[in-house]
Amino acid sequence: MKNKIIIIVTVPVVLETWLKGQAKFLSKYYDIEIITSYSDTIEGIEAYENVSIKTLDFTRQINIFKDIKVLIQLFFYLMKERPLIVYTLTPKAGLLGMIASWMARIRHRVHNVVGLPHLEAKGKRRVLLTLTEKITYFFANKLYCNSFNLRDIMSIMTNKEVSIIANGSVNGVDTDYFSNQLSQEAKNELLQSLKLKDNDFILTFVGRIVKDKGINELLRVFDTMSQNNSKIKLLLIGDYKNESDPISPKSRQIIQDNPSVRYIEFQEDIRKYLSISHLFVLPSYREGLPNVLIEAGSFGIPLVATNINGCNEVIEDGKNGLLIEKKDEDSLKVALEKLIYDRAYYQKIEANVRGSIVEKYNQNSFWKALHKEFVKIGESSR
Numbered sequence: 001m002k003n004k005i006i007i008i009v010t011v012p013v014v015l016e017t018w019l020k021g022q023a024k025f026l027s028k029y030y031d032i033e034i035i036t037s038y039s040d041t042i043e044g045i046e047a048y049e050n051v052s053i054k055t056l057d058f059t060r061q062i063n064i065f066k067d068i069k070v071l072i073q074l075f076f077y078l079m080k081e082r083p084l085i086v087y088t089l090t091p092k093a094g095l096l097g098m099i100a101s102w103m104a105r106i107r108h109r110v111h112n113v114v115g116l117p118h119l120e121a122k123g124k125r126r127v128l129l130t131l132t133e134k135i136t137y138f139f140a141n142k143l144y145c146n147s148f149n150l151r152d153i154m155s156i157m158t159n160k161e162v163s164i165i166a167n168g169s170v171n172g173v174d175t176d177y178f179s180n181q182l183s184q185e186a187k188n189e190l191l192q193s194l195k196l197k198d199n200d201f202i203l204t205f206v207g208r209i210v211k212d213k214g215i216n217e218l219l220r221v222f223d224t225m226s227q228n229n230s231k232i233k234l235l236l237i238g239d240y241k242n243e244s245d246p247i248s249p250k251s252r253q254i255i256q257d258n259p260s261v262r263y264i265e266f267q268e269d270i271r272k273y274l275s276i277s278h279l280f281v282l283p284s285y286r287e288g289l290p291n292v293l294i295e296a297g298s299f300g301i302p303l304v305a306t307n308i309n310g311c312n313e314v315i316e317d318g319k320n321g322l323l324i325e326k327k328d329e330d331s332l333k334v335a336l337e338k339l340i341y342d343r344a345y346y347q348k349i350e351a352n353v354r355g356s357i358v359e360k361y362n363q364n365s366f367w368k369a370l371h372k373e374f375v376k377i378g379e380s381s382r
Contacts, residue, residue, distance in 0.1 A: 003084040004031040008097040010058045010090045012039040016268050018291050022171050023049040025367045060092060074100035084378060085110055095132050098139035108377050111140040114170050115288035133157060146170045147289035149309035165369050168289045172366030175358045178298035182275040190272055194262050201232045201340055204277040206270050206292045209240030211247055214283030219251045221333045226260040235273055237264045274299045279339055283332055287311055297357040302349040304335045320356040
């Protein structure tokens with residue numbers, strides 16, 4: 001009989017993107033169950049991952065009444081199921097999952113930190129987010145994080161050992177899946193549908209369209225650059241209408257009015273857009289180790305990202321991309337112009353990108369390392 005692992009994440013989109021395929025791999029060795037919030041994609045996730053999913057009313061926002069309700073539901077469910085390991089990712093799932101697991105006396109309470117929201121928060125919100133992180137770490141008895149620099153930051157908040165799986169990330173990258181295999185005919189059809197030309201130079205951002213992803217700076221820089229060069233285009237892929245960290249009204253206006261910007265709502269599969277991209281841009285203020293950066297890199301797309309935790313582990317400055325300073329529009333503009341206008345330099349970077357990602361972040365290697373960690377955890381029970 002297989003030992004049981006319960007994985008807890010706040011929202012199902014994490015399973016469709018960050019963690020895709022991980023539960024399926026682990027299900028070869030364990031009885032895997034996932035707990036998350038409801039979505040109409042749940043049945044499809046269950047079928048793909050070959051696991052069962054239980055839904056609870058998680059919310060990413062702070063809601064004391066809903067959070068207490070979910071905490072109680074988690075406690076009773078864990079008391080009934082008695083898994084070998086409870087494995088949580090994302091802040092809210094970590095906080096409630098680790099407390100409930102401790103209350104239920106689950107022996108192995110494992111939390112993986114994928115980013116620290118408090119780093120860009122201010123005032124009371126920063127204090128609250130810092131406190132919730134510390135509480136999560138207190139109730140966990142095994143901590144992981146998805147990048148080496150993030151581990152250094154966490155050492156200020158906990159005395160517990162923080163481990164990293166393989167070379168970081170939460171799932172590695174499927175380098176076969178994220179490779180440029182789209183036919184030229186399909187690329188041409190996509191370009192036509194987006195009203196783009198085959199000689200346009202396409203910059204792409206994928207993620208939440210929020211302030212702390214550096215969207216305001218990106219849009220201001222691009223708005224200026226595109227006035228001088230109509231051939232450069234920007235694909236913004238992600239959601240922003242219901243976010244708690246909104247972009248500025250000016251940025252919304254640029255999205256609406258600049259004819260060189262293409263806004264595309266969240267896509268479960270971004271590969272076709274990566275296939276027509278010439279440059280991937282992530283001017284974020286904070287990250288763990290961004291999956292989307294290694295996915296774009298696996299496509300062989302030169303990368304531009306902020307010189308912050310996580311991004312500066314994926315990007316070797318001047319080898320597979322360029323690092324820029326946080327919240328610095330001049331730094332962003334210089335990097336973009338270098339890769340847009342210096343063709344020889346662009347080709348040198350382009351030649352190195354995919355190999356650098358395959359070497360460090362291959363998904364199969366990550367899964368094997370994760371399984372090895374769980375085996376060690378299980379053996380400590382004997």
